[in-house]
Amino acid sequence: MxxxxxxxxxxxxxxxxxxxxxxxxxxxxxxxxxxxxxxxxxxxxxxxxxxxxxxxxxxxxxxxxxxxxxxxxxxxxxxxxxxxxxxxxxxxxxxxxxxxxxxxxxxxxxxxxxxxxxxxxxxxxxxxxxxxxxxxxxxxxxxxxxxxxxxxxxxxRVIKSPTEIQLMRGAAQVCMAAMAAAVETIDVGVRQCDAAAAISQAQITGANGIGGDYPSIVPMLPTGEAADTPHLTWNDERFETGQSVVIELSGAHKRYHTPLARTLTLGPTPSNVAKLAEAVSDGINAVLTEVKPGVPVRELARTWNWTLAKYGLEKPSRIGYSIGIGYPPDWGERTISIRSEDESVLAENMTFHLIGGMWMDNYGYELSESIRVTSDGVETFTSFPRELLQKGS
Known part of the structure; x- marks a missing residue:
């Protein structure tokens, strides 16, 4: 067993x-x-x-x-x-x-x-x-x-056992391999479907001796102007210079999931995307410093909203949700949502997908982390660079 x-x-x-x-x-x-x-x-x-x-x-x-x-x-x-x-x-x-x-x-x-x-x-x-x-x-x-x-x-299921946490750490290894495959493959002239294929292969192959499982959600790749809409997948068009690509995917191991999102620009980074990336990065980092047992979930949302307000921005949707076991069509647990009206309180070994997704008019940016509430703070399951990624000059 x-x-x-x-x-x-x-x-x-x-x-x-x-x-x-x-x-x-x-x-x-x-x-x-x-x-x-x-x-x-x-x-x-x-x-x-x-x-x-x-x-x-x-x-x-x-x-x-x-x-x-x-x-x-x-x-x-x-x-x-x-x-x-x-x-x-x-x-x-x-x-x-x-x-x-x-x-x-x-x-x-x-x-x-x-x-x-x-x-x-x-x-x-x-x-x-x-x-x-x-x-x-x-x-x-x-x-x-x-x-x-x-x-x-x-x-x-909201509070995980030590064995479940270890399985999620394994899923994180798979996740990082899949994100690395995405960043390596996505480039000007490459078909979106070929990038999705490379991601899927990495998700199933796994990493560091840990085999991958099928994820509950397929790789999502909102691209160019379509990056203003979350949850888009891929087509057979080729990536173009100047496009931003939002990459959201998950590693899965023994049905446990650790999702991750990053944004990659092809060529010079547009100024509006760069400004959005700065705001999201500040917001995510501010939230991470607040995570510890006993903190009300609504306080995380308040920290996020206050940080965005400094940039003249707001995000009406939630900024995260509880994760763990997943089957299609979703890897969320449908319990705690990180938003201002949630009455839940953080406890050790709760696990979340913390999402800084901003979808504007004809452009967007997303950065996320899968996290665990520790006895005195937070553990991020992955160590992929937490920044706007860029290819080409």
């Missing part, structure tokens, strides 16, 4: 403690990151319905497509009798859903009535929990009161 049984037991205990506080007698887990966190199950099977049934007491049950369930024991610590496969005939059918079968399987195991004593939590904001899946459960198990669990497991 990737983690000790004691760590998995502690995770389940943490989840059940939070379940009790929220009045939940059972929890249905459909987010692949949370399934991985609790059970270790890891496969590209989340495009078909799957869930883990977590009762208040007793063993968890993993339900997956039969062809996936048959080999699930190769990654999960669950005993084989707790891994249940639903029949192939339920896959992608218009009038039936796999959760129809799962509901009956729970009923056969006499697990419906005990869970009806309280509310049953659902991951209502999970990317892989569809309206049809919800309707199936409502119709098949009328005894249950189904409620949103409000990212229950995601909040348990």
């Amino acid at each position: 990737l983690f000790s049984q004691e760590e998995y037991d502690a995770r389940l205990a943490g989840v059940r403690s939070r379940m009790a506080k929220q009045g939940l007698s059972a929890l249905l887990v459909t987010d692949p990151s949370n399934i991985y966190y609790l059970t270790g199950y890891n496969a590209w099977s989340f495009y078909t319905p799957q869930l883990v049934f977590v009762p208040a007491d007793g063993p968890m049950l993993l339900f997956a497509r039969a062809m996936d369930a048959g080999g699930a024991f190769r990654t999960t610590w669950l005993p084989e009798d707790c891994i249940v496969g639903y029949p192939e005939q339920y896959v992608h059918r218009p009038h039936i859903h796999p959760f129809d079968w799962v509901a009956f399987a729970l009923r056969e195991r006499f697990l419906i009535a005990p869970a009806a004593k309280g509310c049953v939590g659902l991951e209502m904001d999970s990317h892989f929990f569809s309206p049809k899946a919800y309707r199936s459960l409502v119709n098949a198990i009328p005894e249950w009161t189904l409620v949103d669990s409000f990212e229950l497991i995601n909040w348990v």
